[in-house]
Amino acid sequence: MDSGTHLVFGLGLGGLALIDPVIASEPYGPVAVLIGTIAGSQAPDFDTVLRLRSNADYIRNHRGLSHSFPAIAGWTVLLTLVLSLIFRSVSWWHLGLWILLSVVLHVLSDLFNSYGTQAFRPVTRKWVAWNIIHIFDPFIFGAHLVGIVVWLTGWASPRVIFPVLYGLLAVYYGWRSLAHRTLSARLPARDPEHRDGDQYTLLPTLNLYRWNIVRQSADCTYAIGEWDKGAVHWIDHTRCDIHPAVDASKKNKDVQAFLSVTPFPCASVLEQAWGYEVRWVDIRYRHRKQYPFVATVMMDASYKVMQSYVGWLSDERLEKRLRMNAY
Structure with a gap:
């Protein structure tokens, strides 16, 4: 996802953490966990500094090792250690669990879009992209903004706001995943130009009901189009x-x-x-x-x-x- 969405995820998780009585009961618990979830939600993208070396180094490594299993553990341990030294009265165990959740959700949300990550290193170096959620999703970002505004204005307790918000987002991710799977299965039958051996990839857009399509054929040609209103429209062909x-x-x-x-x-x-x-x-x-x-x-x-x-x-x-x- 984009950095703005990762930021609102960090803020939202900081609010959700207040359902944890250990965090909520400590004078500095909410502050420590909010700093931790914001930092954790951004940490895997710290590899952006590779731009200072070259575009090639950045492109080759962005969302690579920094999003892997070892990195998830490393970011969690590092941030928990630093914040535990600053906020000594806060349970490092509970603080670490919320930071871990923020890092995991960062990587998980990146898996849902088209660029993907190497999240399963060192098991495999394969890039994994599920092509389900656009890199900027207005619904996800907007829902977080509404929840954060309601929290800051005091209209409702964060213990109510954020469990409802993340329950709603879980349903939304499930719906998008089901829609992607269903439409992908229908594509060959809906394509009037379909030939044996054609492979289709459905890609998300900002519009919830419009998807981009890439069709790869055995003769080294690509077709680029869109799925809109139940029909396939091809807009470009390239060899x-x-x-x-x-x-x-x-x-x-x-x-x-x-x-x-x-x-x-x-x-x-x-x-x-x-x-x-x-x-x-x-x-x-x-x-x-x-x-x-x-x-x-x-x-x-x-x-x-x-x-x-x-x-x-x-x-x-x-x-x-x-x-x-x-x-």
Whole structure:
């Protein structure tokens, strides 16, 4: 999820923790647990500092080891230790359980969206993305805001607000999961262009009743469309290039970082006077007729890399960047 949603989760869990009599009865218990749940809800994303090294390092590692089983334990122990030293009267055991819950919910909520995480390391390094909840879900964010406002204004007790809120969100996650599973099963029958071997992926959008679709075919083509009002609408078709320059680009660190996180990579090759421009796009992220998550490599005729980039850019900014670096 986005950082704002993780923040409201931390605030909400701080309110929910007041149902714990050990926390509620300590003078500094609510303060300690609120700090802990806010920090715990943000901790797995501290790997953002990798941006200071390079985009490639950040993309390759974001939501990787920092979201794994060892990291969940590590973040919990670290935050519990620090806060227990500051708030010595608060039960470290109860404080640690609420911090653990905040870290686990961060990782769990990230599993529900399309980018996914490597949450099951070290068992497997596979990226897991359930494609059920959009990275920013207005209902989840809005429900938290309402609960927090009601809490701060004193209209209701947090012991009532947050159990109701998280019970409602559990039902919401269940409903979205069921809808995703049901619609995914219907897709092949609803697609008038369906061919044997086609594989479909349903992706969430901001609209609760509209889903994006990626169809991958055996002939290296992708179709991008949407499920809306019970019907499939295809809006773009693209074919991935097969070229020696594509194979050569896979040795580049920026491309390797890109390929490590996307299940839908597609490369195109543009021949230039100075050699080749290879552009990789992630088919999942189509926005305003563009694919802004890219990895590009400029190489000479002998496939020697001249310049490369990985990250999020519009077509216009990417073209400007590549042209500037070409001369």
